[in-house]
Amino acid sequence: MKLPWLRATWQALMQAAQNQRLSHGLAIIWNPQLGSDRLLDQLSQWLLCQHSEGQMKACGQCKSCLLWHAQGHPDYHRIGDNDDSSIGVDAIRQLQQRLSTSANQGGHKVAVIAEAEKLTVAAANALLKTLEEPPAATTIIVASRRYQALLPTIRSRLQYYPVTRPGITQLAQWLTQYGEQPVNATETLRVWCDAPLTALERLGQGTLQSANSMAGVLGGETPDTKSWASKEGALGALDDMERLLRDTLCYQQTHNESLLIDADGLMQSGLVGDTREPVATSALNDFLQQCHQLRARLRQQSGLNTQLAIQQLLNQLRQLAQR
Ligand SMILES: [Zn+2]
The missing domain is CATH 1.20.272 (Zinc Finger, Delta Prime; domain 3)
Structure with missing residues (x-):
């Protein structure tokens, strides 16, 4: 399934990479309803891929890509995805420890902090140290529902990539394509522009409009x-x-x-x-x-x-x- 509203963010990331301007610290909006996890995965795989230089996509065939698809790349670390209400300083310290060792595959290391708005102040301050003095060949992706909720000191160390949501017309076209039934681009769709994946589910259940x-x-x-x-x-x-x-x-x-x-x-x-x-x-x-x-x-x-x-x-x- 294609998620066309993510394309602009991907292109902005690739443009920065092409100009050698992609920072080691990135902030991306995290909204699972928009499919932003897809974007995080695509970016992580691309960063880890051994043949991605100058390419817009991971090769899918190198050892890194194969490890990625086996869902066990040793140089990929993701925290924050659980039902805990906060991300504490211990989680950041563990992450720092893992990032301080050299890359298992000799290439890049990637850390994703999902739901980063849950960082406690102590955890955010610990993270700040890593962003100020990043380990070599490491990218840290801070994924938050609300970019503004991050501490200003953290924000100042990150390159920010917003994720745009689809407009009503694009959403209607996308729902028509993947829901396999015609959906009109009417104002009632507006509330779903922030949650297209849920809208598709509701369309399948027949409860989108009701x-x-x-x-x-x-x-x-x-x-x-x-x-x-x-x-x-x-x-x-x-x-x-x-x-x-x-x-x-x-x-x-x-x-x-x-x-x-x-x-x-x-x-x-x-x-x-x-x-x-x-x-x-x-x-x-x-x-x-x-x-x-x-x-x-x-x-x-x-x-x-x-x-x-x-x-x-x-x-x-x-x-x-x-x-
Ligand atoms: Zn590859």
Whole structure:
């Protein structure tokens, strides 16, 4: 499956490499719903490949590429992908230790820190030291949902590559192609531009159009509670709530509607408004944390009453919106 919205980022990375300007410290937006893990994997394989110089793709045949495909390249290290709520200093120290030894395959080493917004301050400071004095032939990729959430000192050491999301037209074309049914480019697709992979799943289940967005529900529309009975439906509702919260945080910080994923939805939700007190940032972050914990429970536990869990979160979100 091709993910055409990732192409611009890939080209920017390759352009920098061609001009010998690709930094040893990279920041890339991490959003699994956009398929950004695909980008991270492609870049890591390319960096490790023994024949990638001057090429836009890893060769797929050298020893490094074969090790990569066997999913066990000894010079590739990825941390941050677990349900822990933070990445602590010990994880960074372990990573530093692994990076300090010479490359097993005599080439490049790659470290990926996924969900880097979970770095504790101590961990971020430890990472900063490595970024300031990087081991030889090593690339460190800091992948975060929110680039702005990283410490300014860390950001100053990284070359930033945003990941663009598809526009409505591109999303409709892509859904039509991979969903094998015609999808029209209408405004209702806008909420899915940040989560095309979920949209494709929903299209397959026939629930793409029927599910009201959380923004709409806060604005008075009836929630499709039945869809929360499945794990997938509950995860989709969580995605939706997190998107809305991230938009709220972004709007409160920037007051710039063009930076939002769903500006109309946010205004409809009542979470922001010119005449209202802003919701406390700490309350929004607490809520995001709860979304994160529920996501972890959904992954780990079976037999959870997912409908009830989402309903409870929604009730809290309503209280925030109606403050
Ligand atoms: Zn190769």
